[in-house]
Amino acid sequence: MLTYISKSKPQYKANLHCHSTLSDGKLTPEELKAAYKSAGYSILAITDHENPHDHSDMTEDDFLMLTGYEAYIRPSETGTYDQFQPEVHINLFARDPHNVGFVNYSEPYCKYVKDPAEREAFIKVGADPARPREYTAAYINEFVQTAKDNGYLAAYNHAVWSLEYEEMILNYRGFFSMEMCNYSSWIGNRMEYNAALYDKLLRQGVRLFVHSADDNHNKAPFGSPYCDSFGGYTMILAESLTYEAVIDALEKGNFYSSMGPTINELTFDGSHVHIETEPAQQISMFIGGKKVYFEAGTPDSPVTSADFDIPENAPFVRFSVYDFNGHFADTRGFFRDELGI
Numbered sequence: 001m002l003t004y005i006s007k008s009k010p011q012y013k014a015n016l017h018c019h020s021t022l023s024d025g026k027l028t029p030e031e032l033k034a035a036y037k038s039a040g041y042s043i044l045a046i047t048d049h050e051n052p053h054d055h056s057d058m059t060e061d062d063f064l065m066l067t068g069y070e071a072y073i074r075p076s077e078t079g080t081y082d083q084f085q086p087e088v089h090i091n092l093f094a095r096d097p098h099n100v101g102f103v104n105y106s107e108p109y110c111k112y113v114k115d116p117a118e119r120e121a122f123i124k125v126g127a128d129p130a131r132p133r134e135y136t137a138a139y140i141n142e143f144v145q146t147a148k149d150n151g152y153l154a155a156y157n158h159a160v161w162s163l164e165y166e167e168m169i170l171n172y173r174g175f176f177s178m179e180m181c182n183y184s185s186w187i188g189n190r191m192e193y194n195a196a197l198y199d200k201l202l203r204q205g206v207r208l209f210v211h212s213a214d215d216n217h218n219k220a221p222f223g224s225p226y227c228d229s230f231g232g233y234t235m236i237l238a239e240s241l242t243y244e245a246v247i248d249a250l251e252k253g254n255f256y257s258s259m260g261p262t263i264n265e266l267t268f269d270g271s272h273v274h275i276e277t278e279p280a281q282q283i284s285m286f287i288g289g290k291k292v293y294f295e296a297g298t299p300d301s302p303v304t305s306a307d308f309d310i311p312e313n314a315p316f317v318r319f320s321v322y323d324f325n326g327h328f329a330d331t332r333g334f335f336r337d338e339l340g341i
Helices: 029-038 116-121 137-149 183-189 195-203 243-252
Strands: 002-005 012-015 043-045 064-066 068-073 088-094 101-103 123-125 152-156 177-182 209-213 233-236 255-258 263-269 272-280 282-286 292-296 303-309 316-322 328-330
Touching (some): 029 043, 064 243, 137 152, 152 243, 177 183, 177 195, 195 316, 263 316, 272 316, 292 303
Parallel strands (some): 012 043, 043 064, 101 123, 177 209
Antiparallel strands (some): 002 263, 068 088, 209 233, 263 272, 272 303, 282 292, 282 316, 316 328
């Protein structure tokens, strides 16, 4: 019996993508922490653009700050934004809370850090700062590997917003997870829910996890329909609310993505699966083929559990919960060898 999600173990609600006044966000780090703690979150990663920053001094016993930042790579050697050109954005999460190494530092990308002395003080790791970044799969894979070599986990951000072609994405290697829902993009385009892309990657044998995040900049006030906070998040299945335990859970894929639904239990007994959730409209098992296995309910009789048998020809399985508000929760993909079947 393999228990992936247990009712007897905690789930820590996290926003893993967030911007403050240290880049293009409208709230200070302190204001962001207060807002997310008040909203019931236990973990926050403030990932400002090209600005590694250690916020661990704001960690409390019941609230954990993760260290990280967001890097990006564009076709322009000077990092110039073009809304019609593809680009890649990468969130880097430090295994050590005090690691603020700047991977492949490139001055043209540091537009939010105005002070030359502050730029000079960055701890630069990886490629020579004089080397331009390159929007190629080879360079991006090299960037991700350099980040990993220097103590980071690398996550792939908002595929739809980035206008990336699938043939480019399918060549990426080294990411530990990708954003299933990027809420800031989703409230604008209503497309930034990347289940179809995730299935294509799994069918290619790419072992990648999924999470959701707000990517909030807070240009609109809380409660506004334009507010980009509190819509996409990650439930982390860590042994405890400590930095080491949370990073370990992220690295091992012990978390799931949600826009609302909660998954209370997920167990594997050989090829048999049992899942329990909050009241939902549908619980589905995807196997990488045309057929989807599901249990469905109605508002008067919602579904709260399902049992599935994994077919012998299924290369992987993943599970999705759809609620009556049009929101999803999604597990990562599990390959047969991981399940011992």
